[in-house]
Amino acid sequence: MTRIDNADLNLFEFDYDLTFMVFFLNADSEVYARYGGRDAKNADSRQSLAGLRYTMQSVLRTHESASKVFARKSGDAPRFLRDVRGSRRSGRCMHCHQVKETLNANLRKQGKWSRDLVWRYPLPENLGLELEVDRGNLLRQVREKSPASVAGLRSGDMVQRLNGVPIHSFADVQFALDRAPKAGRIEVVWRRGKETLTERLTLPEGWRKSDIRWRPSMQHLIPSARLYGDDLTLDEKKALKLPAQRLAFRQRDSVPAQARTAGVRPGDIILGIDDKPLEMDVNGFLRYVESNYLVGDRVTVNLLRAGERMSLSMHLLR
Amino acid sequence: MTCRFVLALIAGFLAWADAPLMAQSRGSRRGDAQAVKNGWLFNLEEGKTQARTSGKPLMVVLRCVP
8 A cells, every 4th residue: 555545644644734644653654743843933843863763662562551541533434535536537646735635625616615724734832842853752841821731740750641632743742732722721731750640731822832833734824014115224123113023124116016005105114014023024024924814815015104003904815 | 860771772773764855865875784684674564573472562663865
C-alpha cells in the first residue's frame, strides 16, 4: 500500500498539511501514539531522532503493560478518500495536503465549513504548554498566567493524558487539542514524581489560532495587506508626535485596486489596522496581516492624511 | 543507551511505509528496494499479520518523498 487514497482516514488521522507522520499501532489497528508535527518556523523544529526514540520507548512500555490505553478514533468504520464526495479519481498519486483540501471542500458542500476549521491541530503553547523536543510529553516550560499555569502544571511535569488522549509525543498533544472545543474546559492528567494529578484546562477565546502560513492547504486563505511603502524616519515620527516604535509608513505611489477602492491614496501615512497600536516596521506589518487575518475579512485601515487621522474600511484579498 | 540497543529497538517495530509520492516518483524505486532490504514492509495487512504473530507493535510511517 503506497497511496494515501488507499489509507483508512479514520485510522491514519493526522494533520494532512504535514509531509511526515509516524503512527504506532497494535495488530488490531488501535493507535498507541503518533510522532511528527511542525510549526511555522520550520519543518524540523518539533522533531528529533532522540524524540522519536523516546516515543518508541514510551509506546513499547504501554504495549507491554497490562493496562493499555489507546487514542480514540473519529469513527470505527474505515473511511477512504475515494468515498468522499468531490474527491478526484485521476489515478495519480496525491499530496497529503490535497486530502485535507478535499475534505474541506466536502465540508463546504455540506454547509459544515466554519472559520474555526482553519485552525486545526493547535500548538500546545497556545495553552501555555511548552514541550521538550527530545521528550515529547515532558514540559520544558509552562507560560505564566496561561491556562496550563492556572491549572497548576509546572516545568518538568509529564503530561499523561489530555482531553482523553494518551500522550507520548508532541503529535499526540496536537491530536488531543484538535478534538477540543473552541471554548470550555478539557481534562489534563500529569505525573510529577510519583504523584498523578488531574485538573481541567480552561480554553480561552481564540485559543486555537496558530500561524497557518506554512500550510499548503490554507494558502488560498492568507491575505495580502496590499499596502506598502517606506517607513517614516524617527524625525518624521517625532514631527507627527508618533512613538518611535509605532508602525508608520508612507504609502508608495502605486496603490493596488483593493486599497484604492477603500480610499487609500499615495502618500497616506499608514498607522495600522483595526485601531491596534502596532509596534513594527512595514515588513512586520505585512506578516502581521498574513498571520492574523483571512481572505475575505473586512478591516479598518488607520492612516494620517494631511495631518488628519482617518479610518477606511477595506476588504482583504489574496 | 548503546547503539546496538537502539537498533534492536527500531528493528523491534514492524514497519509499513505509505509514501503518497513514492508511486509517482520513479527515482524512489531504488529507495524502496533499500527500505525492504532494511526490513520495512509496504503492505499494512502484512505488517498487521506479522504484528499479531510476533506480539510486537507496528510503526507506520507516512511520508512524501522529496
